[in-house]
Amino acid sequence: MTMIRVLVADDQVMVRQGFSVLLAAEPDIEVVGQAANGLDAVAKAAELRPDVVLMDIRMPELDGIQATRRLVEFEPAELDVKVLMLTTFDLDEYVYEALRAGASGFLLKDASAAELAHAVRVVAAGEALLTPNLTKRLIAEFTRLSPRSRxxxxxxxxxxxxxxxxxxxxxxxxxxxxxxxxxxxxxxxxxxxxxxxxxxxxxxxxxxxxxxxxxxxxxxxxxxxxxxxxxxxxx
Missing domain, CATH: 1.10.10.10 (Winged helix-like DNA-binding domain superfamily/Winged helix DNA-binding domain)
Known part of the structure; x- marks a missing residue:
C-alpha cells in the first residue's frame, strides 16, 4: 500500500488536530506534520515533502492563497505537492483565487471523515475535481463576475x-x-x-x-x- 503523506495547515488548533486525527485513522494516509500559518506551511512542506497539503484559506502571516502560490512555484524536481483548500463556505470569495493560484481543489470544513479522506485520495491521485457541483458553480460564478485574463x-x-x-x-x-x-x-x-x-x-x-x-x-x-x-x- 502506498501511503499518502499529508501536511495539515490551519491556524485553529482544534481544527488542525481534529483533521489530523481523522486522517491518521486511515490505513493509507500518514499525517507528517501540522502548520499554524501559511509561512509555517511553506517551510514544513519544503522540509517534509508531503503529497498533499490540507490548507486553510484564512491564516495569519501568510494566507492560504499566497502559501499555495509559493508551493506550486517550486520546481517539480524540488517539490511536487497538491494543495487541498479548506473553507467554511462553498462560495467563499477567496476559493476561486486559490484555484487560480494552483490549488487542486477545495473542501468544506464541515465535511465528514469519509469525505475528507476521499478528497485527499482524489487530490493525491489527480483523478478529478473535488465536489464537482460546488466547484463548477464556484468557478462559473467568479468567472462571470471577473474579466477573463487568459x-x-x-x-x-x-x-x-x-x-x-x-x-x-x-x-x-x-x-x-x-x-x-x-x-x-x-x-x-x-x-x-x-x-x-x-x-x-x-x-x-x-x-x-x-x-x-x-x-x-x-x-x-x-x-x-x-x-x-x-x-x-x-x-
Missing part, C-alpha cells in the same frame, strides 16, 4: 477530441465518466488529459477547468461553448 490562443493547438475532453473535464467528469461518455478506453482519456496539460502548460485538472471557464469554452449560464459543434463529435 489568452485563448493556445486552445487552437488542441485537436477536436482534446477540446471535447477539456470541456468534459471542466464539467467535473472523471476519466472513467469521460471514457464512458465518449465510448473509448479510460487510458485513452488519460492520454488526452496528459497531452492537454502539456499543450496548455497547466498543472492539473482543476487548472484545466478554470482555464476552460476563463476563455469561454464553458459558459457560466449554460450557453453555447466557444466552438459550437465540437461537443457533438464522436469517435
Amino acid at each position: 489568452t485563448s490562443d493556445r486552445i487552437d493547438d488542441l485537436t477536436e477530441r482534446e477540446t471535447e475532453v477539456l470541456s468534459l473535464v471542466a464539467q467535473g467528469m472523471s476519466n472513467l465518466e469521460i471514457a464512458n461518455h465518449l465510448v473509448v478506453a479510460e487510458q485513452t482519456v488519460k492520454t488526452h488529459v496528459g497531452r492537454i496539460l502539456v499543450k496548455l502548460a497547466l498543472r492539473d485538472r482543476t487548472q484545466l477547468a478554470v482555464y476552460a471557464y476563463e476563455i469561454g469554452l464553458i459558459r457560466p449560464a449554460g450557453s453555447r461553448p466557444r466552438s459550437p459543434g465540437f461537443a457533438d463529435q464522436r469517435r
Whole structure:
C-alpha cells in the first residue's frame, strides 16, 4: 500500500488536530506534520515533502492563497505537492483565487471523515475535481463576475477530441465518466488529459477547468461553448 503523506495547515488548533486525527485513522494516509500559518506551511512542506497539503484559506502571516502560490512555484524536481483548500463556505470569495493560484481543489470544513479522506485520495491521485457541483458553480460564478485574463490562443493547438475532453473535464467528469461518455478506453482519456496539460502548460485538472471557464469554452449560464459543434463529435 502506498501511503499518502499529508501536511495539515490551519491556524485553529482544534481544527488542525481534529483533521489530523481523522486522517491518521486511515490505513493509507500518514499525517507528517501540522502548520499554524501559511509561512509555517511553506517551510514544513519544503522540509517534509508531503503529497498533499490540507490548507486553510484564512491564516495569519501568510494566507492560504499566497502559501499555495509559493508551493506550486517550486520546481517539480524540488517539490511536487497538491494543495487541498479548506473553507467554511462553498462560495467563499477567496476559493476561486486559490484555484487560480494552483490549488487542486477545495473542501468544506464541515465535511465528514469519509469525505475528507476521499478528497485527499482524489487530490493525491489527480483523478478529478473535488465536489464537482460546488466547484463548477464556484468557478462559473467568479468567472462571470471577473474579466477573463487568459489568452485563448493556445486552445487552437488542441485537436477536436482534446477540446471535447477539456470541456468534459471542466464539467467535473472523471476519466472513467469521460471514457464512458465518449465510448473509448479510460487510458485513452488519460492520454488526452496528459497531452492537454502539456499543450496548455497547466498543472492539473482543476487548472484545466478554470482555464476552460476563463476563455469561454464553458459558459457560466449554460450557453453555447466557444466552438459550437465540437461537443457533438464522436469517435
